[in-house]
Amino acid sequence: MNRFIRQLLPFGTLILLIAALSALEPDTFLTAENFFNVLSRSSVNGIIAMGMTAIIISGGIDLSVGSMMALSGMVAGLIMTKDGSVVPTGHLMWLGALAGLGTGLLCGLLNGGLITKLNLPPFIVTLGTMSAFRGISYVMNDGMMFDVPTYTFLGQSTVAGIPVNILIFLAVVLIAFFLLRYTPLGRYTYAIGSNRQAAYHAGVNVDRNLLTIYTLTGVFVGLAAMIATSRTVSAQPTAGLSLELDIIAAVVIGGASLSGGRGTVVGTIIGTLLISFLRNGLTLLGISTNIQLVVIGAIIIGAVALDQMARARAVENS
Amino acid sequence: MIAVPRDNDRPQAIALRMTAISKHFGPVQALSDVSLTVWAGTVHALVGENGAGKSTLMKILAGVYQPDAGDIEIHGRRQLFTGPAQAIEAGVSMIYQELDLAEHLTAAENIYLGAEPRSPVPFVLSHAKLAAQADALARRYGFEIDPSAKVESLPTGDCQIVEILKALRRKASILVMDEPTSSLSEREAKRLFEVVRRLRNQGLSIIYISHRLEEIIDLADEVSVLRDGRLVHSEPAAALDIPQIVHHMVGRELTDFFPDRSVQIGEVLVQVNGLSSEAGIENVSFAIRRGEIVGMAGLVGAGRTEVARALFGVDEKTAGTVVLEGRKLSIASPTDAIDHGIALLTEDRKRTGLCLELPCSWNITLPNLEQIGFGRFIRPGREVRIADDVASRIGVRWASPRAPAASLSGGNQQKLLIARWLLADSKFMIFDEPTRGIDVAAKVEVYTLLNRLAEEGKAILFISSELPELFGVADRILVMRRGRLVGDLVTKETTPEAVMHLAAVEEKT
Numbered sequence: 001m002n003r004f005i006r007q008l009l010p011f012g013t014l015i016l017l018i019a020a021l022s023a024l025e026p027d028t029f030l031t032a033e034n035f036f037n038v039l040s041r042s043s044v045n046g047i048i049a050m051g052m053t054a055i056i057i058s059g060g061i062d063l064s065v066g067s068m069m070a071l072s073g074m075v076a077g078l079i080m081t082k083d084g085s086v087v088p089t090g091h092l093m094w095l096g097a098l099a100g101l102g103t104g105l106l107c108g109l110l111n112g113g114l115i116t117k118l119n120l121p122p123f124i125v126t127l128g129t130m131s132a133f134r135g136i137s138y139v140m141n142d143g144m145m146f147d148v149p150t151y152t153f154l155g156q157s158t159v160a161g162i163p164v165n166i167l168i169f170l171a172v173v174l175i176a177f178f179l180l181r182y183t184p185l186g187r188y189t190y191a192i193g194s195n196r197q198a199a200y201h202a203g204v205n206v207d208r209n210l211l212t213i214y215t216l217t218g219v220f221v222g223l224a225a226m227i228a229t230s231r232t233v234s235a236q237p238t239a240g241l242s243l244e245l246d247i248i249a250a251v252v253i254g255g256a257s258l259s260g261g262r263g264t265v266v267g268t269i270i271g272t273l274l275i276s277f278l279r280n281g282l283t284l285l286g287i288s289t290n291i292q293l294v295v296i297g298a299i300i301i302g303a304v305a306l307d308q309m310a311r312a313r314a315v316e317n318s
Numbered sequence: 319m320i321a322v323p324r325d326n327d328r329p330q331a332i333a334l335r336m337t338a339i340s341k342h343f344g345p346v347q348a349l350s351d352v353s354l355t356v357w358a359g360t361v362h363a364l365v366g367e368n369g370a371g372k373s374t375l376m377k378i379l380a381g382v383y384q385p386d387a388g389d390i391e392i393h394g395r396r397q398l399f400t401g402p403a404q405a406i407e408a409g410v411s412m413i414y415q416e417l418d419l420a421e422h423l424t425a426a427e428n429i430y431l432g433a434e435p436r437s438p439v440p441f442v443l444s445h446a447k448l449a450a451q452a453d454a455l456a457r458r459y460g461f462e463i464d465p466s467a468k469v470e471s472l473p474t475g476d477c478q479i480v481e482i483l484k485a486l487r488r489k490a491s492i493l494v495m496d497e498p499t500s501s502l503s504e505r506e507a508k509r510l511f512e513v514v515r516r517l518r519n520q521g522l523s524i525i526y527i528s529h530r531l532e533e534i535i536d537l538a539d540e541v542s543v544l545r546d547g548r549l550v551h552s553e554p555a556a557a558l559d560i561p562q563i564v565h566h567m568v569g570r571e572l573t574d575f576f577p578d579r580s581v582q583i584g585e586v587l588v589q590v591n592g593l594s595s596e597a598g599i600e601n602v603s604f605a606i607r608r609g610e611i612v613g614m615a616g617l618v619g620a621g622r623t624e625v626a627r628a629l630f631g632v633d634e635k636t637a638g639t640v641v642l643e644g645r646k647l648s649i650a651s652p653t654d655a656i657d658h659g660i661a662l663l664t665e666d667r668k669r670t671g672l673c674l675e676l677p678c679s680w681n682i683t684l685p686n687l688e689q690i691g692f693g694r695f696i697r698p699g700r701e702v703r704i705a706d707d708v709a710s711r712i713g714v715r716w717a718s719p720r721a722p723a724a725s726l727s728g729g730n731q732q733k734l735l736i737a738r739w740l741l742a743d744s745k746f747m748i749f750d751e752p753t754r755g756i757d758v759a760a761k762v763e764v765y766t767l768l769n770r771l772a773e774e775g776k777a778i779l780f781i782s783s784e785l786p787e788l789f790g791v792a793d794r795i796l797v798m799r800r801g802r803l804v805g806d807l808v809t810k811e812t813t814p815e816a817v818m819h820l821a822a823v824e825e826k827t
Contacts, residue, residue: 182696184687191684194673201632201670202684202738203656261675 010253010270010303014277021281028284036163040231042276043169044069046269047224049247050176051108051217053268056251057180058213059193059260060115060122065221065247066240067133068107072225074137076100077146077235088148097154100229101222107133108218112211130244137237145236148229155230165227172220177265179216189213193260249296250275253303274299332394333358333523334379334410334492339388341374348374349547352388356492356540361514361524363538363555365531367567367784370544372527376494379525380412381405393491411485415497417477419469425476426452426465429483455487460516475506482513493517494525499533500619511537529617531560531822543567560823561815568785568814576790577766583793584608587777588746593638595628597621599801602638606746606777611768613792613809614781616821621801622781623665626748629779630662631655642746656685661744663735665751665781671735672723679705679719682738689741708741709734712767729760736767747771748779753787765791785814797821 022030048065055062080088080096088096107129114125157164180186188209191199200206229235254271256263275296282292334356341349349371356362366372377383379390381399390397392408399405419428426448427434435451437444452465461479469477478498485493495514499507514524514537528534534541534555541558543551543566551566586605593602599621606612616622627633629640631649640647642658649655655662664670672681682705683690690701702719709716714733716726723734732752739747749768753761768791772778782788788795789809797805797820805820 181698183694184696187680187684187687187696190676190680191673194676195669197670198673199684201630201652201662201664203651203653204684205651205653261673 009306010255010267010274013299014270014274017274017277017281021277021284025281025284029281034280034284036166038273038276038280039166039169040163041280042272043165044224044228044231045243045247045250045276046169046272047172047220047227048217048243049250049268049272050172050265051213051220052247052251053176053254053256053263053265054180054186054189054213055122055217056248056256056258057193057260057263058189058210059196060210060214061126061248061258062111062122062214062217063126063244064107064111064130064133065217066243067130067137068104068218068221069225069228069240069243070137070237071107071133072100072103072222073229073235073239074140074146074237075103076226076229077148078140080148080151080235081146086147087150089150093148093151093153096148096151097226100226101219104218104220104222104225105215106218108215108221109211111218112214115214116207116210134237137239140237143237145234147234149233151230151233153230154227155233165231168223168227172223173265173269180265185209185212190261193262195261246275247272249300253300255307331358332356333360333392334525335389335391336375336379337389337391339375339378339390340386341378341383342386347547349378349385352544352547352549354542354549354552356523356525358393358491358523359518359521360539361518361526361537363526363528363534363541364544365528365534365541365563365567366544370567371547372544373496374547375544376412376496376525376527379405379410379492379494381410406488406490409489409491410494411488411490411492412494413478413481413485413496413498415500417474417481419477419480421470422468424466424468425463425472425480425483428469428480429455429465429487431484433487452483455483459483459486459520461513473506475502475509478502478510479513482517490522492523492525494527496527497529497618498526499528499530507533529822531563534563535560560819564815564818564822568818576787577762577769579769579772579793581609581769581772583610584775587643589641590629591639591641593625593628593640594636595624595633596636597624597627597633599624599628599798602798602803604796604803604806606779608775608777609772610794611772611778611780611792613788613795614779614798615783615785615788615795615817616798618783620798620821622798623750624801625798626662626664626750626779626781629655629748630660632662656742656744659743659745661739661742661747663732663739663747663749663752665754667728667731667735672731674724675722677720678709678714678716678723678726678734681723681734682708682741685738686741704741705737708737712737712740713763727756727760729756729763732756732760732764733767736764740771744776746777746779748781750781751783752780753782753784761787785817788817789814 028034052062052065076096076099079099080092082092111126111129114120115122154165159167180189188199188204191204192206192209196206228239250271251263251268252258253274254264254267256267278296279292282295332355336352336354339349339352352375364372374383378385381402381404384400390399392410397408420431429452430448434443435447436442449465456463456465461483463476463479469480472480498510502510514526518524526538538555541553541555541563542549543563545567584607587608589605591603594600602625604612614622624633628635631651631654640649647658649658668674679702683701687696690696690704705719712733714737715730723731726734752764765787768778768780780788780792792809795807795809795812795817796803797807797817799821805817807817
């Protein structure tokens with residue numbers, strides 16, 4: 001019941017926000033085009049947030065996702081433009097996209113490996129790889145981006161009128177939802193985050209489980225990188241700067257606890273959409289991006305503060 | 319209560335008088351009407367089984383807990399402590415088993431923590447003064463210690479000296495030491511005894527808690543025995559011997575608290591040979607038969623939990639084999655142990671047992687997910703049904719299977735964990751202190767469950783610090799001392815005194 005109310009709060013805020021914006025800006029906000037635009041932009045953050053949700057539930061954190069996204073994009077861009085042509089061919093585009101995915105996977109595997117094999121705190125490991133991945137991204141093309149003008153499929157095409165990236169986002173959401181709720185992997189993730197020692201004594205292979213979720217997050221980041229690259233038809237070494245903070249914010253607004261054991265896919269989606277619609281609405285209202293930062297900051301703190309109050313009351317009542 | 323002064327030419331004054339102290343925690347009466355008198359310049363030993371109320375009594379003295387009833391007088395002045403600071407002010411200092419030092423600071427900084435000498439410049443501490451004062455203090459009491467050494471670099475014995483100096487700096491007149499020798503080497507322990515005697519001769523009163531009875535006979539002037547939250551005996555140590563102390567500690571009637579047993583004991587199910595582990599157990603061998611409950615006794619730190627951890631794959635084994643149903647097992651992790659049909663109910667259900675904020679049903683099914691799903695997938699409806707079923711078989715009381723485990727009482731949390739291993743259908747079940755911290759009614763339920771599991775043909779290893787329950791439930795009792803198995807006794811043919819003697823007394827060789 002309590003958990004339900006907790007989730008109702010950001011959801012209610014989201015609905016109110018959409019209603020208010022619809023009333024204020026009916027011509028620009030309340031259009032299919034604008035909604036697709038917001039969702040399409042959310043898809044990059046949303047896909048990565050699915051992995052981040054699992055990591056935060058496990059009691060960990062991944063600060064490297066933004067840099068990892070840049071690196072995955074740059075690897076893809078490098079391969080797509082490998083034959084020297086300005087316009088990537090279909091064959092190279094496929095190869096590049098796969099390489100981008102693979103890069104994400106390897107980066108995630110590296111994070112997970114360092115965390116489990118060297119027994120290092122996730123914060124430290126991913127702080128380090130955040131810096132390293134970004135550095136490699138800059139080195140790859142001397143700080144320049146790769147132009148891939150024909151690579152438009154993931155970012156700009158539609159199927160049955162719906163942008164492809166929204167469909168991919170939807171698929172990732174379903175996969176994450178299913179994994180967390182209906183598989184031992186998801187269950188063990190909650191158990192590890194709630195009490196790692198207890199999970200271990202109940203026979204959970206903690207290391208293997210953590211390695212899996214960090215690697216899976218890497219794959220999601222690779223996928224998001226391929227969408228982001230396609231949306232801008234370029235691979236940029238500066239892609240995803242401070243993206244990790246937006247994503248952690250979305251997960252936390254969605255009700256996850258940074259101390260682990262709590263969080264849901266549905267909550268994270270609400271958190272992601274709340275931030276996206278807020279940005280979109282404030283932009284449409286002509287409010288500067290600087291003020292938007294302040295508002296989003298206030299919402300993060302407000303959401304967690306309300307959560308703490310509800311929690312304290314629940315403890316008193318029990 | 320008559321005190322025999324040790325030194326007839328020295329007048330005796332009462333340092334501490336606790337009168338009619340009572341304290342309860344929820345439904346558990348931890349202390350009932352306890353009165354204790356400690357004379358100035360004496361070592362007063364406080365003994366009793368685990369859970370007898372020693373720690374509670376001392377925490378009341380130290381101002382950590384407030385008593386429900388009763389008075390504390392220190393040097394004739396009535397005291398009402400509302401927190402530890404006041405107890406320290408009144409001259410009571412506690413030295414806990416887990417030392418209370420800031421490891422990265424020096425010995426001198428720890429001794430003067432919160433009372434650092436200032437330099438003439440405001441807000442600035444004087445390192446020179448600090449070192450000089452610490453040195454002077456140590457010398458006044460005849461301690462050799464380097465005040466500028468970081469605590470983390472000091473051996474445990476020296477850390478205790480630092481704690482004692484900290485207490486002396488606070489002008490303590492009553493020093494409580496809780497199991498001070500449990501982590502000391504023999505040499506360090508000898509030195510500590512000298513220190514304790516010296517402090518006594520300087521007029522301090524030392525309340526000394528220990529399970530090691532030889533120490534107590536050696537060191538104490540008086541001995542008080544707590545049992546079930548009551549002070550059952552108080553006498554000068556000179557008039558007591560170890561068997562008498564043991565008798566006072568365990569001397570309760572074994573009533574029909576324990577269920578009748580009529581189990582058919584079968585063939586050997588588990589055979590442990592020469593088990594040693596990195597955690598310090600050495601060459602432990604025993605066998606448990608189908609339907610048999612084997613108890614394991616020993617003092618805190620004797621290596622009982624370490625045996626369980628080695629069997630369950632938590633601690634690395636350095637030698638030895640485990641044979642279950644005739645098959646030699648290789649166990650490197652709890653996952654392996656569970657796959658082979660071994661269960662461990664850990665001694666600390668909050669730290670290593672439950673995921674407290676997760677639903678009860680999840681806690682039950684955590685090691686059993688393969689059973690409840692469709693292939694590799696969890697079916698939530700079926701999961702709740704199965705959890706509900708196994709929980710109702712042993713009478714877990716919860717609001718709903720989806721309620722968080724934290725919402726259950728201690729006894730029900732313990733049953734939740736038992737339900738987990740019941741569902742896992744383990745053959746060999748290890749219970750480490752399963753009745754710790756749960757009320758009497760829940761304890762009886764746990765005993766009944768142990769019996770029922772034995773009747774189902776499981777082999778059970780039952781680790782407990784409470785002798786009465788070992789005698790009430792177990793068919794045989796294994797006794798551990800300092801990492802070794804020193805006794806394998808048939809319950810019906812032995813006595814609590816004999817077990818306590820094996821567990822607590824070093825053989826003089």
